[in-house]
Amino acid sequence: MDAKASVLAKNFGAAGYRMTKARKKILAVFSEAFRHMSVDDIYLAVKKKGEHVGITTIYRAVDSLVKAGILRQVSLIKGRVFYEVIDKRVSGHHHHLICRKCQKIIDYSDFVGKEIPHIKRLENIASKTREFLIDDYQISFTGLCKLCKGGG
Amino acid sequence: MDAKASVLAKNFGAAGYRMTKARKKILAVFSEAFRHMSVDDIYLAVKKKGEHVGITTIYRAVDSLVKAGILRQVSLIKGRVFYEVIDKRVSGHHHHLICRKCQKIIDYSDFVGKEIPHIKRLENIASKTREFLIDDYQISFTGLCKLCKGGG
C-alpha cells in the first residue's frame, strides 16, 4: 500500500467504514487506471488481475466510497454511472466534453485550473445561501464532436 | 403552439426529425414544467392531461430531442436520467448542488450568469483543441447538505 493508498484508507476509516480486502482491491484498480470506470469495468479489472470481488460487493463498495468522499460519481450519459477518484490536486482534476449525438466522452485536463478562482466564488455563494458543504465540482460541456458536427 | 414552440419545431425539422403528435405532447409538458423530468415524469404528466403517449415512444422521443439539441440530459444521481429544455437565456439556465450522502438535488439559478464570461473562455479553448462544437454546459457541485453535514 503506497502513501496515497494509506491516506485513503485512513480517511475511509475515519468516516466510519472498514477497509476490507474487497475495498482495497477496488482502490488498487483505481490507482492503476486513469479514466472513470463503471461498476462492470471495475469488476473486470479486478478479474483481470486474477482476483475476485463479487459484483454486488462492488456496487456496495463504490457507494460507501462515494459517501466517504473518496470517489465521485460521474453520470455522463444515459444513466450510465461511472466512478473516479477525487483528486484534490489541480493536475488531477479533469472535466468532460460529451457529444450529444454519438455519446462519446472526451476527458480534458489540459486547461483545468483556469476556472478555479471563479469556481471558488460560486462555491462561496452556494455554501452560504444553501448551507451546503461543497467539496467537489464538475463542469461538463455538451455539443457535437468532430465527426458528428460534420453532417454525420 | 406558441412562438417558442414553433421555433423548437422548426429547429427539430431542420435536424431531420418529424414533429409528430407524440413529440408535441411531450414538448407541451416541458413548457408547462419547470424542473428536470424523468421519462416516467413525462409519461405521467401527459397522462394527467388526459392524453396518452406510450412509454417506449417517450424513451425514443427524448433521445431524438437530445440529439437535436432541444433537450439536455441531466444525469445527476445514480443513473437516474432527467431531461430539461435547453434554454439559452441566462434566466433559464440553472445548475445543481448534489448531496453525496442523501443524494438530494438542489437547483440553483440565483447567481447563474456570473460564470458565463469565464465559461466562454474555457469553451473556446475546448472547441479549438478538440474540434468540438460546444452548445451547452453544466456545472454541478457535490458535497454535504445542511442535514448530512451535521453528523447526520
Next chain:
DNA sequence: CTGGATGCAAACAATTTGCAAATTC
C-alpha cells in the same frame, strides 16, 4: 466478540428491441 461486509441467488426496475400498423412529409 460484535456489527459491518461479503457474495450468492432471486427479485426488481429501467430500458431496449422486434414488428405490424399508423402517420408525417
Next chain:
DNA sequence: GAATTTGCAAATTGTTTGCATCCAG
C-alpha cells in the same frame, strides 16, 4: 408513396435485496 414513428409485448440489462457466512476493529 416512402420513410419515420408509434406502441405493444417480450427480451434484456443493470441494480437491489434477503440471508447465511465471514472478517475487521
